[in-house]
Amino acid sequence: MIDDPAGQARRLAGARFPDALSVILAGSASAGRATATSDLDLVVLVEEGGETYRETIRFEGRLVELFVHTRTGLAELFAADVESRRGTLQSMYADGVVLVDRDGAARAARAFAVADLLAGPRALAxxxxxxxxxxxxxxxxxxxxxxxxxxxxxxxxxxxxxxxxxxxxxxxxxxxxxxxxxxxxxxxxxxxxxxxxxxxxxxxxxxxxxxxxxxxxxxxxxVGGPLREGYRRTWHGSPGAVSAARR
Missing domain, CATH: 1.20.120 (Four Helix Bundle (Hemerythrin (Met), subunit A))
Structure with missing residues (x-):
C-alpha cells in the first residue's frame, strides 16, 4: 500500500497547481485499494484561461495521471462522458477525496457530477x-x-x-x-x-x-431476442467521408 497517497497528492498539487480551484484524489488511492505500483489519479480544476488536458508524469518516483480542466472544459467532458455512457470523469469527482476546495469549487463540481450519475446515461435509440x-x-x-x-x-x-x-x-x-x-x-x-x-x-x-x-x-x-434475418441498415454517408477517403 502507499503509506500516504493523499499527502503525496497534496505535495504535488502544491508544487504544480498552487492556484487550483479544486484538487481531488481519485481512483484506487482514494478508495484505499492502492498498491505499491498503483499510480495516482488527480483531477484538477483551474481558472478559465488555463488548459484542459490529460498528462502522465512521475512525482516522487510514482506515476501520476493528471486530469486538468477549466470549468468550460469540465462541462464539455462531462457531456462527452454522458454521451459515451461511461460517466468516468463524473465518478472521479463524485467518489474522490477532496484535497483543495477554493471557494466551494470542488463541492460545486461534485454536485454537477453526482447529478449526472444519478440521472444515468441516456437510453440507446x-x-x-x-x-x-x-x-x-x-x-x-x-x-x-x-x-x-x-x-x-x-x-x-x-x-x-x-x-x-x-x-x-x-x-x-x-x-x-x-x-x-x-x-x-x-x-x-x-x-x-x-x-x-x-x-x-x-x-x-x-x-x-x-x-x-x-x-x-x-x-x-x-431486449427482444436474437436477430438475424430481417435486419437491414441503409448507409446514408457522412459529410466529407468520400473526399477524405480520396486524399
Whole structure:
C-alpha cells in the first residue's frame, strides 16, 4: 500500500497547481485499494484561461495521471462522458477525496457530477439496440461455430462486451471498460452480470463456452431476442467521408 497517497497528492498539487480551484484524489488511492505500483489519479480544476488536458508524469518516483480542466472544459467532458455512457470523469469527482476546495469549487463540481450519475446515461435509440442485438447474435453464432480455442477466446470477449452493453442499457446503468467493466456490470445486474463474468471465466479456464452463451442469450431475451434475418441498415454517408477517403 502507499503509506500516504493523499499527502503525496497534496505535495504535488502544491508544487504544480498552487492556484487550483479544486484538487481531488481519485481512483484506487482514494478508495484505499492502492498498491505499491498503483499510480495516482488527480483531477484538477483551474481558472478559465488555463488548459484542459490529460498528462502522465512521475512525482516522487510514482506515476501520476493528471486530469486538468477549466470549468468550460469540465462541462464539455462531462457531456462527452454522458454521451459515451461511461460517466468516468463524473465518478472521479463524485467518489474522490477532496484535497483543495477554493471557494466551494470542488463541492460545486461534485454536485454537477453526482447529478449526472444519478440521472444515468441516456437510453440507446431503438435502432441502435437492434444493431447491437444483431451483433451479439452474430457473435454467439461465431462462438458456437468456433473450432479453435484461440478463436473462441477472441469471440468470447466480443460476446461479453456486447452483452454487457445491452444489459447496462436495459438496466439504465453506466458502462465500464477494463477493470471497470466487471464493477459496472455487477452494479447494473448482480445476478445476470455475474453470470456473464462467470461464464467468461469458465471459458477462459476450462474452454467451455456454454455458460457464457447461456447468459448472453438471457440478455438477448431481455431486449427482444436474437436477430438475424430481417435486419437491414441503409448507409446514408457522412459529410466529407468520400473526399477524405480520396486524399
Amino acid at each position: 431503438p435502432d441502435v439496440v437492434e444493431t447491437k442485438r444483431y451483433g451479439l447474435t452474430d457473435a454467439l453464432d461465431d462462438l458456437g461455430d468456433a473450432r479453435d480455442r484461440f478463436e473462441r477466446l477472441a469471440v468470447a470477449e466480443v460476446v461479453l462486451g456486447g452483452a454487457a452493453d445491452l444489459l447496462s442499457d436495459h438496466r439504465g446503468a453506466w458502462l465500464g471498460a477494463g477493470k471497470w467493466r466487471p464493477r459496472r456490470l455487477l452494479a447494473a445486474d448482480p445476478k445476470l452480470g455475474g453470470a456473464l463474468l462467470d461464464g467468461h471465466a469458465r471459458l477462459c479456464a476450462e474452454d467451455d463456452p456454454a455458460p457464457l452463451a447461456a447468459a448472453a442469450t438471457e440478455v438477448l431475451a431481455l
